[in-house]
Amino acid sequence: MRYFYLKGLLFLSQLLGVSAWGKDGHEIVANIAWNLLKHETQQRVQTLLFPNGFNVTEHVSPLSSVATWADKVRYTKYFAWTTPLHYVDVKDDLVDGGCHWTRGEQEFMRDIQSRKSGESIAVERRLESFSCNFDYERDCENDFCAVGAILDFWSQLETSNITDEDYGKSSLRGGKPSPIGQKYNVTTIQSMKFLVHIVGDLHQPLHVSRETDRGGNTINVEFPEEFISFRDERFEDVMHNGWNLHSVWDDAIIQKSIKINHDKSQYLMQESIEKELLTTDNVERWSSCHQDERKDCISEWAQESFRSALEYAYVDEDGYEIKDGSSLSQQYYQTRLNIVRHRLAAGGVRLAMILESLLG
Template sequence: MKKVFLYAAVLSGALGLISWGFKGHRAIATIAQKHLTSNTAYVVSAYLNGQAMSDVATWADENRNPKTAGWHYLNLPLGLSHEAFVSAVSQSDNNVYTAILKTEAGLKDKNLSAEAKNEALKYLIHLVGDAHQPMHVSRKEDKGGNTIQVRFDNKGTNLHSLWDSKLIDHERLSEQEIAKNYDVATLTQIKQWQADSPMEWLWESYQISSELYGSAKPGQTISDAYYQKHIQVTRRRIDQAGIRLAGELNKLFNSASAPAVVSSPTASAQSAADVSVIKLEDIKNATGKTVTVSGKVFSSKDIGSMVLVNLGAAYPNQLLTIALKGRAKELGKQLDDKTITVTGEVIDYKGKPEIIVNDTANLKIK
């Protein structure tokens, strides 16, 4: 019994990386969309305000909520039997397993608001994908393979990043091609995969990551033989994630009624009394508040799902990071060396203040 508690004690830690990368998560959502019943698709669309599942597939990473950072992964020691694995995971909290259960419970709760279900659904779409990324069910001591350096395609990377995106990117397929080429499950496989529980999804990932650790050598060059073997595993895990996500959503919504359209107020729609105009130098003291702030853009980076814009200084010494998403992402190309004014809620992301901007109305270029 003592060993079980020791296992459960190491189920925390932060990765801070996007699992499966932008393409992988969107492919999972696209595959799932194809396997929804007509009523489920209608209800899902209503909760997402008409957005496609693929459009919100990376929202849980972009949201950058410190309270849910642990929801994306599960840390365990190697060598557990299935029984010990189930026991350890069952006694854990604040990880991908408990997060999936929590979001599904929220979506079943008739008393939960449509807006809260909108958020729960966006998390579930993402977390089912996380559960199928092998390196998201791995060891705490190397941060899920982040500290195990390897070389692939003549570039340095790490074991975690290799499985997040590098293997997928090597195929040079578009998002649409990935979804089409990976979605190959037979009717028998679909029935079998959708009958499995989230615990079994994680057990599968744990078995794969255990094998990957066994063959990983720091500094090794990833060979074509490694790639040819493991791209098949990657394809299967993404297909399984999509099929199982569809299965979970069909269970939740096949007989459900669609809600009224959910709407979330933007900062621009808030009353002036709720928004404070502050100096950029004071932004570190404004966490949790909706503010208007101005500053010069010193650097920016497009990471696929969003454009990160640094005010006050270049990364990593910036005073404030602006994360441009959705329609606002297009503004990223226009901002270098410009002075901008932004309105939004200040959040703390890894000790740095950040404002997420989705609406172009919340950013003005001087």
């Protein structure tokens, strides 16, 4: 297991700006999941998270209200150990040639011609190496990554008595303690909050991405959306003045869509995702996972994100790799927005599936 001293962990975060889906993304995933739960399951989730009651509205659910808790507490001394649980670093430095999408001149010209003729032709791109995949044994050392965390917190909640009248006020109990629960004494409520958050994290493409650029955090870019500079007091008043590729996928694409497509309403964006993407076929496909294949299922979710990162996040709209200092175009935003919407929807469906398996 990878252990980090707090000082070193904070320094790394200061340099790289590690984060997750922004507040909007996590809350959208959580609210989509909430709306998919059976009424009885909603009541159990609400009682577990808020034993003293919660005022559920059309815009705010018990799940969305805790969706960013895990991001907030990982900057505390007590939960600093959880930082590596928010992402997966695919060790691209161990792959000959690294992990990049490539395209030949012939493919590029065919794409241009298809645009001119109005035809819809899928341009095939290929991976430099078939080793450019998420590999659990290589990329989730000692289970300490987002995939391992979901497996672990899911297991903890399964083996805890979450119907007990105390509803998670005490430490996990019952069954064989999982590694995280045993070492860090994580409570049932905390496990639920981590699970809600990390399922969302795993569906952000740049949370399953190349270790060499820390998921795009070291690739500074310009993006057609206002960046509001802020001083981060957590890290000795570090000043953040612009976008990097990771924060574009965390925040910028979602923020821009909310502003220009949904009348500045997160709820309207969530509603449009639900209406457009939560078809019967999509829900069945995204939520399909047999109990005895759980590790394979979650690994496949990670592989989906990694593929999206390589094919859409790391390359521009013409298929060429984005470099440090690149300017991302309006077309990049428009063509990537649909990927973001699909990942938010899939994350919500899968979170609902897990909660139904636990509390349904």
